[in-house]
Amino acid sequence: MKAKPLLLTGIVSMTPASLAFAEEGVLNTGDTAWIIVATALVMMMTPAGLALFYGGMSRYKNLLNTFAMTFVAYCLASVIWVAWGYSLSFGSDVHGVVGGLDYLFLKGLTITSLSGSIPSYVFVMFQMTFACITLALVLGSVVDRMKFSSWILFSILWITVVYCPIAHWAWGGGWMGKMGALDFAGGTVVHINAGVAGLVVSLVLGKRIGYGKEAMFPSSVTLTALGAGLLWFGWFGFNAGSALKADGISASAFMVTNTSAAIGALSWMAAEWIHSRKPTVLGLASGAVAGLVAITPAAGFVDLNASLLIGLVSGAMGFFSVAVMKKKLGYDDSLDAFGVHGVCGVWGALATGLFANPSITGTATGLFYGNPRQVWIQIVSIIGTALFTGVATFILIHLTKMATGGIRVEKEAEILGLDTAIHGERAFEIDR
Secondary structure (H helix, E strand, O other): OOOOOOOOOOOOOOOHHHHHHHHOOOOOHHHHHHHHHHHHHHHHHHHHHHHHHHHHHOOHHHHHHHHHHHHHHHHHHHHHHHHHHHHHHHOOEEOOOEEOOOOHHHOOOOOOOEEOOEEHHHHHHHHHHHHHHHHHHHHHHOOOOEOHHHHHHHHHHHHHHHHHHHHHHHHOOOHHHHHOOOOOOOHHHHHHHHHHHHHHHHHHHOOOOOOOOOOOOOOOHHHHHHHHHHHHHHHHHHHHHHHOOOOHHHHHHHHHHHHHHHHHHHHHHHHHHHHHOOOOHHHHHHHHHHHHHHHOOOOOOOOHHHHHHHHHHHHHHHHHHHHHHHHHHOOOOOOOHHHHHHHHHHHHHHHHHHHOOHHHHOOOOOHHHOOOHHHHHHHHHHHHHHHHHHHHHHHHHHHHHHHHOOOEOOHHHHHHOHHHHHHOOOOOOOOO
């Protein structure tokens, strides 16, 4: 969970993040060095890890377009964050809904400003990487058919109107944090948020030409597996870095993150092996990501045994959502952003309410440690995030549609491939 820099108002429960404020004004070089490294790890997850993961799953004629949309998402979110996004997320609380304009263009922050025991600029950068990857995750539901210009405008609107308020709710002193919701590194803010948004945009876009009637093979499972490995590596910064300190909580988050990812991969593999008689590399990669998604909100609150169960369930749940639920309901979530991030994000947020162990932080307590109310709080945070994201995304994608003359590429461009039609490039030289 993230600390609100400089301002202590609105922090109710003493989580690892809020504890950091007890040392406001004392720079810790060890903490600073670790969070700089963690920030670099999370940065790598978007233009490298996620680009490879998503690019490999897209069709060969759209691989570069997938890379471009991921890359531009990182660039747009980076600029928006330092201009007004950080302020809307972590500025002084406005009725529990959004941050004020205290830090517009990082006004008031200097090289001596501290957020807990680290420089505020480091905290700003760390938080920026979360905004970047959340936006890029939405892309997984819409590849192969969305206009590049529409994606750019939608990205600007979505980060501003959807991501920033929800980040404020959970981490910046908003209503969700005041209520006591537990989200260590982004179950609601990142995964449920991105998964629901992706589903909404994919439904508005409509299905790809030939979806359900012709095979749509990944361009390179090798690239996807490599991307999954980079995501796994970067996720250590994502989760362990969210302690905002180099301490025991960070170490525990490091351990449970790896454990959940590993057993998530094995669980997905087993479910797929039983269902289709073939354990695929794509399934192993997807299962690892499912385990990482589910442990994200819980990483700093649960112990090893809980992480084993969280990862085990997430792998099987992710496979079911992709192989059974999507086919039964018939929606075209291209790369399963909702099936993995949305569904497993919900499980992770609920599991946090079940398994939060007070021996980890000294404060966060779940159902199995005597606090049944925490489960209800988690449910409210899940529903609140999903409803706001769903409605706001629906409005924003229609505004984008009006502003850009439609959000879907022309039929001819979709058939030809977006690499050639939009970018004038090709990822592979195909002999014909």
